[in-house]
Structures are given as C-alpha cells and as structure tokens.
Amino acid sequence: MTSLKKKSLTGLIWDFVGKLGLQGVGFFVSIILARILLPEDFGLLAIITVFINLANVFLDFGFSTALVQRSKVTEEHYASVFFMNVIMGFFLGGLVFLAAPFVANFYEKEVLTDLIKVMSLSFVINSFGNVTRAYLRRAMNFKLMSITSLISAFISGFIAVFMAYNGFGIWSLVTQILISEILNNTLIYFLSKFRFKLVFSITAVKELWGFSSKIFLTGILDTIFINLDSLIIGKILNPVTLGYYYRSKSLENFSFRYTATTLSNILLPSLSSIKNEPIFYKTTVLKLFKLISFISFLACGLLLVGAHEIIVLLFSAKWEPSVVLFQIIIFGAFAPQIFNLFYNILLSKGLSGLYLKINIFNKVLFFANFGFLFYANLNSYLIGFVCAQILVFITGLIIISNKINFKNQLYFISIKNIAIYLISLAIVLTLKSCFYLQILLLDLIIFTTTFLGVFLAFYFLFMKNDFILIINEIKELLNIKKKNA
Template sequence: MSNKAKAINGAKWTTISTVVNTCLQFGQVAILARLLEPTAFGLVSISTLVLNFLSIFAHFGFSNSIIYKQESDKNILSTIYFLNIMVGILMFIVIYFTAPLLVLYYKEPELAEILRLAAFYFPIVFLGQIYNILLEKELQFKSLALTEIICSVLGTSITIYFAYQGYQAKALIFGLLSAQFLKMIIQNIIARKYFFPSIHFDLSKIKEHLRFGIFNIGESVISFANNNLDTIFIGGFLDVKQLGYYTIASQIAVYPVSRLCPIIIQICYPIMAKIKDNLGQLKNAYLKIIDFLTFCNIPLLVGLFLMAENVVPLIYGPGWEPTVPLIKIFIFMGIFSCLVYPLSTVAYSTGKPNLLFYLSLVMLVLKFPIIYFASNYGILGIAVGFLITSFIAVILNFILIQRMLGSFMKPFLENLSKPIMFSLSMVVVILLYRQFIGNLGLVHTVIQIALGGAVYGVLTLKYKISFSELKSLRSSL
C-alpha cells in the first residue's frame, strides 16, 4: 500500500474515531454539567494540568525520535520500554507525596485526594506507551482508532455512572483511569508482533534518542507553560469555580480543534518522516494538512460563535451562562490553533525540533507579562490576553515555516479563502433566518444549524470538491 493510500485509510479510521469520541465527549459534558458543580471541573482541570506537566519528562521525546529514526532495534526498544516503566512509577510517587503542596497554592483540600487517585495514570500508561508509538510508526491507524473508540465508550460510561452515584470530581478520574487501563491492555495485545521486550537495559544505546529528546522536552516544558498560564493564574488568583467555567468554555470551543488536529498530525507525521529528504513533497504535504484543518474547523467554530447563546442553555442547562462570552473568545483561539498545529510536524520531519524550543521560549517571555497584566481584569481579561498571544504565535509560526519550507503564503491564502468565504455565506443565511423567522428555542436552533451546514456543504461541492472526486475518494477507501 502506497503512502497516499495509507494516509487515506488512516484518515478514514481516525475520522470515524474522532466523530465517535467527540460525540461521547460532548454527551458526557452535557450530562455532567447537570450532575457536577463547576468546582468539580476545576479540580479535575488542575489534576490534568499536573499529569500533563509530568508526562513531558516521562516520555523523553521517544515518540518523535522512534518515528523519525524508524527505530526497530529490539535492544534499544527494550531499554526504552523498561525506562518508561521506571519513570512511570517515579511519576506516581512524585504526585502521591507532593499533592499537599499543590493544595497550599490552590487552597482546595479535596485536591490532594484527587491528585493521589490520578497518580495511577502513569504506571498504567507507560506499560503500553511504546506499543502505541510502534503502531503509529507502522501506520496501523485502524487499530489505533478502534482502540480509542472502545476505550472512550468505557471511560465515558464509567464517568457518568460514578457521577450519578455522587462521586463528583472523582467520577472523571475513575473514567480516565479505566479508559487508560483498557487501552494499555489492548496495546500490549495487538502490538506484540512488532516488539516483545527482552531482558536488556543499556542507556548507552539510546543516547541518540535522548539527545533528540532534549530539545523536545525543553520545548514541551515551555509550551506547557505557554498553554497553561491561564489555568494556573485562574486557579491560583481567582478560584476553582471560575476555573470550572473556563474549562467548560474551552472544551466547547477548542475541543473540536484539539481532537481533530492532533489526530491528523498523528497520521501525517510518520508519512512525512518517510519523505523528509524531499523538500517539495514536504511543502505540499504541509499545505494539504493546513488546508484540511482549516476547511473542517473554521465552519464549526464560526457556527458556534453564532449559536453559543442557543447551544449552552439547551445542552448544558442553567447556571453555565458565564461560559458564553468565554466561548466566543476561545473560538478565535481555535482558529489560530488550526494554523499553528502543523508546525511541529514540519519541524520534526526536517530534524529541527530546536526551532520549536526557541519559538516556545520567545512566546513564554511575551506571554507571562501579558497574562499577568490581563489577570487584573478577571477571567475574561485572561482569556483576551491568551488570545493576543495566540495571534502573535501564528505570525511567528509562519516565519518558521517559511524558513524551513520556503515560500508558501500564496497557495496557503488561496486555500484559506474558501473556508472563510463559505463560512461568511453561512453566517448571512443564518442571520437572515433569525431576522425574518426566529432564533431561540430548540426548533430554531436545529434549523439554523442545518441551514448553516447545508450552505457550507453545497458551496463545498460546487467550488471545493466535486461529486466525481468524492466517488474517487470513496473507491479508494
């Protein structure tokens, strides 16, 4: 099977996985919003913050280095496997015994118990991590997608069950751990044909992987600070309830982007690593990735901007109205995220992860004073400050892409013009409906969403992709 065929097949399965998981996530949040207090979402947001931070040090950048180097040496993989397990246990110990220190900062006594429960995430995940990496390396996207779907169904079911039983924030942690445990079991079963660990541990043999990961880890640490300064400031300077509103707004507005973009990158990076010596093909691949991401996400985000006042009370119930202005700010951040997501793929494919490190460092220097100043204006001020820094990141992102791939702006802008124009047409139709027919309520909301989708779909078939191309794509699937 050619790389193009593998990419199409991977896109098919990851699209199915993304649609299912997105529906599950929105359904879960809609149910939990009626069962849990905003504080519960804030507590879980803090514990997730801690897990994500320590995960940076736990994987040493092995995921990217194994794929980039197309590693297959059994001794090297065995060393990485056992190192992962040891680090996973270490991360568990660190979280378990330092949880009280975070309680002092966030002033939430319940947080210690939540963190200690969440700490089990690490020994579970790192028993299966290398198998997940190898499945990506071998482009086994069907297996990855089906695993994600099965585990998401289990995690969502368990979360909702325990939420109904009154476990509040713990319900979300139980769901997370159960999904990760099942995922680890499945990974160990289906990927054993690519690697079975031998009793071998020699750090000297993975020096190149560790060296590759140095900039990866440095960039990840700084990116973590860049991406989570808002959460850190809100939780510490305001309160956990405000963080709960902020978390829900982010999940509603940024979730489609945060789900779709990494999966597309997951498909494309192993393929781009195989063509890393052909600059022309890399540029073409980058343009196709960013065209796909913007074409799929921009209409969803624009539609959400228009429908936020309708959607929030209908889906999440009363009490979540403070999320509406936050959602509208996050929508622009979602669009900016679409534009910067492919940068990491290009940097790793060209063997220049150091550029990501320098970009993240510059952004942190700019972002910290902006967010700190914006925190004086409350939760909305922090959101606006984060939006400003996201726009600066887009500009710097394009400068780096130009440096790595050469001139690309003309075809990029040509591709970008279509989703923008189609989305504006969608907006006009929805506004006309509101003006002459109606707006609020379930029926009007459903009709407006259907109208917007129909307009975008018709324009896509007319000016973006024809029926014959769709048939050709279907036959390739």
C-alpha cells in the same frame, strides 16, 4: 500503490477514525456528566490534570518518540526504555503522592489531597504501556490502538456516568481516567502480542537520548504553555470559574481539535512531494488557503452565533456562564486553523528554523498575555489570547506571502474573508437581539441557518470565483470518497 504508501494511508485512516471516535465517545460522556456534576468538579479536575500533565513529560523523556523515529531498533532499546519508564513511573507516582497536601494547601481545597494521591497511580499504570504503544506506532498499527482506546473509553465512560448518577461527584471523573488507562494498557499488552527480553543497556539509552532529549525539552515547554492558564485561573479566581473555562475550551477543542492534526498528516507529505515544482506548488497552496479559510470562518461564525443554545441544550442552564467565554475563544479560532497551513508550508520547504522563530514569538505573546489574569479578569485574558492568535496569523501571512512570492494575493483574500465574517456576524447577531424567540432549538436552527445564508450570499457576491473553486474542490473530494467507498 506501493506497500509502504498503502500501509501509511491505512494507518492514517485508522488514526483519524480512532481519534474521531474517541473524541465522539468522550464528548457524549462529557455531556451526560456535565448535566449531573457541578462546574466546580470540572474545575478541580482541570487543576489535577495540570499537575499530572506536567509530571507526565518526565515519565517518558521522549524515548517513545525516539523508538519510533530510529531507523534500527533492537530488543535492548525496547527493554531499556521499558525499565526507564517503570522506574520513573514509580518515582513520579511517589513524588506526586507526597506533593498532594501542598497542592491542596496552595489552592485551599482539602479535597485535592485525596484526589491527587489516587491520580498518582496514573504514572505507574502508563509506564507499563508506553513501549508497546511506541512499537505499534512504529509498525503503523493504528487500528489496534484505535480499537483498544474506543473500548476503554466506552467502558470507563459508562462507569463514570453510573458513579455520577449515584452521587460520587468528582470521584466519577477520576475513576473514569484511571479505568480507561488500566483497560487501554492491558488490552494493548495482550492484543499486540509484543514481547521482549528483560535486559537493560545504558548504551542503548545513550543511543536514543540524542533525539529524545530534544523531544523532552520541547514537551516541557509545550506542556507548561498548554496548562499554565488552568494553573493560574484555578489559583487567582476559583475552581468554579475554572470549570466554566474548562467547558468552553473543551467545546472548542471538540470543534477543531483534530482538524490541525489530520491536515498536518496529509498536507506535509503532499506539499513536500511537490516542493520542486514551483508553479504547481504555488497553485496548490493558494487553493488550500482559500478552502481552509472558507471552512474556518464559516465554522467559527456558526458556533459563535449558536453558542448560547448549543451550551444550554447540551450541558444545561447551569453552564450558561461558559457562553461568553466560548464566544470570545471561538471568535478567533480561525487563526490557528489557517496558521497550521503556514506551518506545513514552512516545513515542506525545509524552513524549520523560521518556524521555530515564529513559534518563539508566539509563546512570548501568549506568556505576556497572562498579565491580564493578574491585573484584569478572565474575559480580558481571553480577548488578549484571541488578539495574540490573530497577530501570529498575520505574521505567518506576511512571511508566507514573501517566501512564495504571492505578492498581495493572500492579503486580499484574508481581508475579504475577515470582512465577510465580521459583517455576517454583525447582521445575524443584531437580528438575534431583536427577534430572539427564547425557544432554544428553534433559535439555534433559525439563526445558524440565517448566518449560513448571509455568509454564503456575501461570498458569492464578493468572492464569486473563489466560491465556485471551493464548491468544485468539495465536490471533487466527495466524488473521491464515493469511489473509494
């Protein structure tokens, strides 16, 4: 194994472990906080987060990514970006501070004024650490970033829980974010030992701007797209409803958030390395499609069947209105997981232009779907959202089938998977409505196990060869893991 390959693999493992650990800690803390705080508190946090995320895009202008991407970086590049970040940090912090009363008036929630003013400190705090994080990413030192993130998450989470128990409400959530950012940036600064001369060069900035400007523009579009739903729901409906929506999305993110990221990190270089071997490439893509489809449909079914019990057991009965929202979201969550494979196929083949067109089509569909929030209700919006996800998945399926000449193979596999998924859900949900025991933990075990049995039985009956292939692939992965342990 070459030094670069070993370094890349180590970095990938630490990146995944760090993200998984951070998500685990965050999820555990969120369970405790959700049982103490009110849905409205999380709705208010979602509103604050929207404006912070939108302003954060302007903090860095894509320069950190440009530092990582550029083949040769000097101290002038690091120092110049540092100065740009700090200046923008203070500017954005001041701007958000002054805008706080207007946001509060817009949502008719006076408490938002003080909350947003305090959260404006976030820009100043993060502006001092962006360059160091870029340096560590460039050096593929994900180990240090993972460790500092986990320490920060533990300490800030403990403080947030303590404050929530003592009646600080929404302020416990705001404090958690700020404490985590302060600790993370401080630890990274001292532990990285990365230092540079404090100089500023407009030439260095211009050299980075060509690449960073594209990242910046993409970041604006993605951030608006990701946060627009919370912005609209908070205004048209209310913070309580937004809190229920926020909880549903958070649970879905916890279930699938790092699947796509990890797969992208592994699939893109793997597929790119065999793109000139058409037969092997096609066979590999087919195996991956079968494996990812199987896991995605099975996971979605288990979560949908156990949604009520999972939410009430974890977060308490006050979050019960989130159940239907979560079930709608999770029903179509298989689509983006499988589409992520299509995304990597297109990039590995150098078809970034085609991916961009699909992405634009994707954004147009989702923006059009916001009409349901204005003229219908949240459930209608989520149903439209799921339909849009599935339509984008079908579009990707057609394009990939044509580009790699799969003929009808992917169509038949998808139709069988969807049929098994829907029939299994229909059977188990019917059984659940007839034989529900109202003992949460027991119901969760019985009906998720029943779905697992029904789903696997149908798979074995109607997709036997694929089922055996998937089992063998999973066994092979487990054997590799044991050998590396």
